[in-house]
Amino acid sequence: xxxxxxxxxxxxxxxxxxxxxxxxxxxxxxxxxxxxxxxxxxxxxxxxxxxxxxxxxxxxxxxxxxxxxxxxxxxxxxxxxxxxxxxxxxxxxxxxxxxxxxxxxxxxxxxxxxxxxxxxxxxxxxxxxxxxxxxxxxxxxxxxxxxxxxxxxxxxxxxxxxxxxxxxxxxxxxxxxxxxxxxxxxxxxxxxxxxxxxxxxxxxxxxxxxxxxxxxxxxxxxxxxxxxxxxxxxxxxxxxxxxxxxxxxxxxxxxxxxxxxxxxxxxxxxxxxxxxxxxxxxxxxxxxxxxxxxxxxxxxxxxxxxxxxxxxxxxxxxxxxxxxxxxxxxxxxxxxxxxxxxxxxxxxxxxxxxxxxxxxxxxxxxxxxxxxxxxxxxxxxxxxxxxxxxxxxxxxxxxxxxxxxxxxxxxxxxxxxxxxxxxxxxxxxxxxxxxxxxxxxxxxxxxxxxxxxxxxxxxxxxxxxxxxxxxxxxxxxxxxxxxxxxxxxxxxxxxxxxxxxxxxxxxxxxxxxxxxxxxxxxxxxxxxxxxxxxxxxxxxxxxxxxxxxxxxxxxxxxxxxxxxxxxxxxxxxxxxxxxxxxxxxxxxxxxxxxxxxxxxxxxxxxxxxxxxxxxxxxxxxxxxxxxxxxxxxxxxxxxxxxxxxxxxxxxxxxxxxxxxxxxxxxxxxxxxxxxxxxxxxxxxxxxxxxxxxxxxxxxxxxxxxxxxxxxxxxxxxxxxxxxxxxxxxxxxxxxxxxxxxxxxxxxxxxxxxxxxxxxxxxxxxxxxxxxxxxxxxxxxxxxxxxxxxxxxxxxxxxxxxxxxxxxxx
Numbered sequence: 001x002x003x004x005x006x007x008x009x010x011x012x013x014x015x016x017x018x019x020x021x022x023x024x025x026x027x028x029x030x031x032x033x034x035x036x037x038x039x040x041x042x043x044x045x046x047x048x049x050x051x052x053x054x055x056x057x058x059x060x061x062x063x064x065x066x067x068x069x070x071x072x073x074x075x076x077x078x079x080x081x082x083x084x085x086x087x088x089x090x091x092x093x094x095x096x097x098x099x100x101x102x103x104x105x106x107x108x109x110x111x112x113x114x115x116x117x118x119x120x121x122x123x124x125x126x127x128x129x130x131x132x133x134x135x136x137x138x139x140x141x142x143x144x145x146x147x148x149x150x151x152x153x154x155x156x157x158x159x160x161x162x163x164x165x166x167x168x169x170x171x172x173x174x175x176x177x178x179x180x181x182x183x184x185x186x187x188x189x190x191x192x193x194x195x196x197x198x199x200x201x202x203x204x205x206x207x208x209x210x211x212x213x214x215x216x217x218x219x220x221x222x223x224x225x226x227x228x229x230x231x232x233x234x235x236x237x238x239x240x241x242x243x244x245x246x247x248x249x250x251x252x253x254x255x256x257x258x259x260x261x262x263x264x265x266x267x268x269x270x271x272x273x274x275x276x277x278x279x280x281x282x283x284x285x286x287x288x289x290x291x292x293x294x295x296x297x298x299x300x301x302x303x304x305x306x307x308x309x310x311x312x313x314x315x316x317x318x319x320x321x322x323x324x325x326x327x328x329x330x331x332x333x334x335x336x337x338x339x340x341x342x343x344x345x346x347x348x349x350x351x352x353x354x355x356x357x358x359x360x361x362x363x364x365x366x367x368x369x370x371x372x373x374x375x376x377x378x379x380x381x382x383x384x385x386x387x388x389x390x391x392x393x394x395x396x397x398x399x400x401x402x403x404x405x406x407x408x409x410x411x412x413x414x415x416x417x418x419x420x421x422x423x424x425x426x427x428x429x430x431x432x433x434x435x436x437x438x439x440x441x442x443x444x445x446x447x448x449x450x451x452x453x454x455x456x457x458x459x460x461x462x463x464x465x466x467x468x469x470x471x472x473x474x475x476x477x478x479x480x481x482x483x484x485x486x487x488x489x490x491x492x493x494x495x496x497x498x499x500x501x502x503x504x505x506x507x508x509x510x511x512x513x514x515x516x517x518x519x520x521x522x523x524x525x526x527x528x529x530x531x532x533x534x535x536x537x538x539x540x541x542x543x544x545x546x547x548x549x550x551x552x553x554x555x556x557x558x559x560x561x562x563x564x565x566x567x568x569x570x571x572x573x574x575x576x577x578x579x580x581x582x583x584x585x586x587x588x589x590x591x592x593x594x595x596x597x598x599x600x601x602x603x604x605x606x607x608x609x610x611x612x613x614x615x616x617x618x619x620x621x622x623x624x625x626x627x628x629x630x631x632x633x634x635x636x637x638x639x640x641x642x643x644x645x646x647x648x649x650x651x652x653x654x655x656x657x658x659x660x661x662x663x664x665x666x667x668x669x670x671x672x673x674x675x676x677x678x679x680x681x682x683x684x685x686x687x688x689x690x691x692x693x694x695x696x697x698x699x700x701x702x703x704x705x706x707x708x709x710x711x712x713x714x715x716x717x718x719x720x721x722x723x724x725x726x727x728x729x730x731x732x733x734x735x736x737x738x739x740x741x742x743x744x745x746x747x748x749x750x751x752x753x754x755x756x757x758x759x760x761x762x763x764x765x766x767x768x769x770x771x772x773x774x775x776x777x778x779x780x781x782x783x784x785x786x787x788x789x790x791x792x793x794x795x796x797x798x799x800x801x802x803x804x805x806x807x808x809x
Contacts, residue, residue, distance in 0.1 A: 085260060087144055094137045101130040122243045129250040136257040143264040150271040157278040164285040177300040180290045184482060187283045194276040201269045208262040215255040222248040291489075296392035304385045312378050319371040325364045333357035348444075352451030359458035367465040374472040380411070384479045391486055401487050402505055408484040415477040422469050429463040527587040534586060538579020546572040565630040565646060569623050611664075615649045618665035622646055628668055628675055633683065633745060635674035636663070640745045656745045681741045682715065685752050689759060690731025692769040697724055697732060703766060704736045707758040713751050714738045731771030 108123040225248040229241040336354045343350065387404055390396050396404070436456040443449035511526040550568035622628055623646060632643045634653065641653035641661065651668065653661045667673075676683050691700055701722045708720035718739050726733040736755065742748045763770055 085140065085144065085264070087141060090137055090140050090144070094134060094141075097130055097134045097137065101127065101134060104130055122247060125247055126250060129247070129254050133250070133254050133257050136254065136261050140257070140261050140264060143261065143268055147264065147268050147271065150268060150275060154271060154275045154278065157275055157282065161278055161282045161285070164282055164289070167289065169286060169289055175290050175294050177294050177296050178303075180287070180294045183283060183287050183290060185478075187280070187287060188478065190276060190280055190283060194273065194280060197269065197273045197276055201266070201273055204262065204266040204269045208259070208266050211255070211259045211262040215252070215259050218248070218252040218255040222252045224248075296389050298389075301385060301389045305382065308378050308382055308385075312375060315371050315375050315378070319368060319375070322364050322368045322371060326361065326368065329357055329361040329364055333361050349447040349451055352448055352455065356451050356454035356458060359455050360461070363458050363462035363465065366462055370465050370469045374469065377472050377476045381476055381479055384476075384483050388483055388486060391483075391490060398491065401491060405484060405487045405491070406505070406509070408480050408487065411480045412477060412484070415473050415480070419470065419473045419477070422466055422473065426463060426466040426470070429459055429466060432459045433463065531583045531587045534583030535580050538583060539576055542572050542575035542579060545575065565623075569646065570620075611666075612649065615665045618669050619646060619649060619651075622651070622665055622668060627678070628673065631743065632678065633676035633742075635676065636667075636671070642744050654744075656749070682718075682739050683742055683748055684737055684739050685748050686738075687736040687752055687755050687759065688725070688733065689736070689756075690728055690733045690771040691763070692771045693732060695732060695768050697734075699766060700732070700734055700763075700768060703762045703768070704734060704759060707755055707762055708736060708738050710758060711738070711751065711754060713740050713742075713747075714755075715740055728771075730773050 104123060104126045108127055111123055222245070225241070225245040229238075229245050232238060232241050333354065336350065336357055340347065340350050340354050387396075391401070391404075433456055436452055436459060440449050440452045440456065443452055511529075512524050514522040514524055515528075546568045549571065550564045554564035554567065628634060628643055628646070628651070630643050630646060634641060634643060639653075639655065639661070641655040641659075643651060644654050644660075645652040646665070650662045650664050653663060655661065687704075689704070701724065704722045705720060708714050708722075709716075714720060715738075720739075721737040723735045723737070724732070725735045736759075738751070738755065740748065740751050742751070760770070
C-alpha cells in the first residue's frame with residue numbers, strides 16, 4: 001500500500017508541476033514522505049551490500065554488473081560474432097571461466113547441505129553452466145583451428161585450379177588410362193561428399209537459428225531477473241533474487257557461446273563446401289585434359305579383362321563354398337528339426353538351434369543367388385569394356401553408338417532398381433541383427449544365448465552378402481555411366497543429321513512406350529495419337545459428307561429442308577461412330593479398354609450429366625419424330641420465331657427482331673410449343689377494323705374481301721374470310737382472316753400491314769368512316785346554362801384572372 005501511495009504521489013507531483021504548485025502544508029507533507037521513502041529504500045541496499053561482503057557464498061551469488069549501454073540488446077545480437085573471435089580472446093575467456101568455475105566449485109564444496117540433504121541447487125547449476133561454457137569455448141578453439149586449415153586448403157586449391165585453367169597439370173607425363181580412371185573415381189567420390197556437405201550446411205544453418213532463438217529466450221529471462229532484483233523491496237528475498245539473476249546471466253552466457261560456436265560451424269561448413277566445389281572444378285578440368293591426351297589401348301583392355309577374370313575366379317570359389325555350406329546346413333537343419341519333433345516343442349534351446357540352422361541355410365541360399373548375379377555382371381562388364389575400347393579407337397558408326405547409348409541407359413535404370421531392392425533387404429537384415437542382439441542379452445540360459453548368437457551370425461553373413469551385392473551393382477553402374485558419358489562426349493561432335501537421327505530414335509521410343517495392357521494388347525502413345533487423328537479426321541469427313549448431302553443431294557431429291565436437316569444430323573452421328581470404331585480397330589485397341597470409361601461415364605451421368613443427356617436424347621427424338629423442323633414457325637409463350645438449327649443439345653430460333661435464342665431440346669418435349677407450320681406451310685393472319693355506326697355492313701364486307709383478293713401473297717385457297725365480329729362501344733367490329741405462305745413472322749406482319757393500307761384506301765373511296773373512340777357528356781343542372789359573350793380584351797383579362805385564381809388555388 002505504501003508503494004502504491006508513493007506511486008500515486010509521484011503522479012500527483014507530475015500533474016501539479018512540482019512542489020511550487022502546492023500549499024505550504026502540502027509541501028511539508030510531501031518532503032517528509034520523500035525523506036522517509038529514501039531511508040526505507042536505502043536501508044535494504046546497505047544491508048545487502050554488508051551481507052555480501054561478510055559472506056563468501058553471498059559474494060559468489062552476487063550478480064556481475066552488466067554494462068548499461070547495450071545491455072538490453074542481447075536478444076538481437078551477440079557481443080562477439082564468429083568473425084571477430086580469435087584464439088587469444090577465446091583463451092582469455094576460458095581463463096576467466098576457469099577462475100569462476102574454481103570459485104563455484106570451492107563454494108559448492110564448502111557449502112552446508114540444503115534441507116533436502118544435498119548441496120545447494122543454485123551452486124550446482126552454476127558449476128554445470130560454467131563447465132558447459134568451458135566445453136563450448138574449447139570447441140570454439142577447435143573450430144577456429146579447422147577454419148584456418150580450411151582457408152589454407154582453399155587457397156591452395158584455387159591456385160591449382162588457376163594452373164589447370166592455364167592447361168598446366170601438376171603431375172608429369174606420360175599419362176595412362178588407369179590414371180584417368182582413378183581420376184574419375186576421385187571425382188565421383190568427391191561429388192558424393194559435396195552432396196553430404198550441402199546437407200551439413202543446411203543442418204548447421206538450422207542449428208544456428210535454433211541457438212539464436214534459445215539465446216533470445218535466455219536474454220529475456222536475464223532482463224526479467226535483473227528487473228525483479230532492482231524493484232525488490234523485501235530484504236528477505238534479496239539473496240534468492242541475486243542467485244536467480246546470476247544463473248540467468250550464466251545461462252545467457254552459455255547460450256551466447258553456443259551461438260558463436262554454431263556460427264563458426266556454419267562458416268566452416270560453407271568453407272568446406274566451397275573447397276569441395278573448387279576441387280570438383282579442378283578434377284573436372286584435369287579429367288578433361290587427360291581425356292584429350294589418353295586413349296584406351298589394347299594393353300589397358302587386357303589389364304581390365306585380367307582383373308575381371310581374377311574377380312570371376314574369386315566369385316566362383318565363393319560360389320562353390322556356398323553350395324557346400326548349403327548342403328551341410330540343409331543336413332544339419334533336417335537333423336535338428338527331426339530331433340525337435342521327436343523330443344517335443346518345449347525345448348527353447350533346441351528350437352533356437354533349429355532356427356539358427358534355418359537362418360544359415362537361407363543366408364547361404366541367398367548368397368548363392370547373389371554370387372550368380374555378380375558373375376553375370378562380370379560378363380556385362382566385359383562387354384562394356386569392349387565397347388569402350390571400340391569407341392576409343394573410333395571404330396563405331398553413329399547409329400551403333402546411339403544403340404549403345406540406349407542400352408546403357410536401360411542398364412542404368414535396371415541397376416538402380418536392383419540397388420533399391422538390395423538396400424531394402426539390407427535394412428531388414430540390420431533390423432533383425434539388432435533384434436537378435438536384444439534377445440541374446442535377454443536369454444534365460446547360456447545355451448539359448450549361444451543359439452541366438454548363432455542366429456545373429458547367420459543374419460550378419462546375409463548382410464555381408466548383400467553389401468557385396470551392392471558393391472557389384474555400384475561397380476557395374478559406374479562402368480555403364482562412364483560408357484554413356486564417353487558416348488555422349490563423342491556424339492556431341494556429330495553433325496545435324498546425327499542429332500536428328502538421335503531425336504528420331506527418342507521419338508520412336510516414346511511412340512512405342514507401353515502405357516497399359518488390355519486383353520494382352522499394349523496401349524502406346526503412338527496408338528493413342530493415331531486413333532485420335534483418325535477420329536478427328538473421321539469427324540471432319542463425316543461433316544463434309546453430310547453437309548454435301550443436306551445441301552446438294554437432298555434438295556434435288558425433293559426432300560424439304562426439315563427432313564434434310566434431320567437426315568443430315570442422324571447420318572453425321574452414325575458416321576462418327578463408324579469412323580471411331582474403325583480407328584480403334586485399325587490401331588488394334590480393344591473395345592474392353594472403354595469398360596472402365598463406360599462405368600465412370602455412367603456414374604457421371606447419374607450425378608452431374610442428367611440435363612446434358614436429357615437434352616441429347618431429346619434432340620434425337622426431335623430429329624426422329626420431327627414435331628419441330630428446321631424452318632418451322634414456332635411460338636413458345638410470347639416468343640415467336642423460326643427454327644434455324646436443331647443440334648445435339650439445343651435448338652437455335654431466330655425471332656422477328658432478329659434475335660438468336662438457344663433453347664434446350666428438352667424444352668420442346670416438356671412444355672407447350674405452338675408449331676404454326678407443323679402440317680403445312682399455310683399461316684393464317686387477321687386484321688381487325690371498326691367502322692362507324694350507320695355504315696353499310698355488306699359494303700364493308702365486300703371492301704374487306706376485295707382488299708384481300710387484290711393482295712398477291714394472300715392465298716385463294718383457302719379463301720379469305722370476313723366476319724362481322726361485334727357491335728362495339730364506338731364501332732362495328734369486322735375481322736378479316738387471310739391465309740398465306742411465309743417463312744418468317746416478319747413476312748406475315750408485312751402482309752397484314754399491306755392489307756391495312758389497302759382497307760384504309762378503299763374505305764376512303766367509299767365514304768366509310770373508320771370509327772374512333774367517342775364519349776357523350778350529360779350535364780344535370782338546376783338552371784339553364786348561362787352563356788356570356790365578352791369583348792376580346794375583357795375576355796383576355798377574365799382568362800388571366802381565372803388563370804391567376806386557379807394558380808392561387
